[in-house]
Amino acid sequence: MPSSHSQFIWFFIVYFLLFLYLRMHQTNNARCVELLWRHVLSVILLGVALSVSYSRPISEFFLIRDTSLIPNILWFEYTVTRSEARNRQRKLGTKLQ
Structure with a gap:
């Protein structure tokens, strides 16, 4: 299964290419330069x-890895946010008394 980055970029590129070739109609009097930039842009995209x-695969080949020491970033963010909310609530409660 391709990654979400790959899926998104291919959706964007296919949409852009369809827009480029179907919605931007080529007229009979289109110059060579106008036609050329569409092809060049499509090759670049x-x-x-x-x-x-x-x-x-390139990252795996060059052994580029995430070196984060946090094994589960979602759980870490959740616990940090909860503890911060509790600390603020405690401080707010002591100021009101």
Whole structure:
């Protein structure tokens, strides 16, 4: 299954290419430069999408890893937020008394 980054970038690129070629109609009097920039832009966008898709295998090849010492970032954020909320509530309660 591709990553969410890959899915999003491919959705964006396909949408942009369809917009570029279907919605921006090529007229009969279109110059060569106007036609060329569409093709160049589409090749660049496809290159970006391919690089995002293959960034995970490339990262694994060069041994680029997340070096965070927090094993579960969601649980860490949850506990820190809860403790901060309790501390603020305690401080607010002591000021009111």
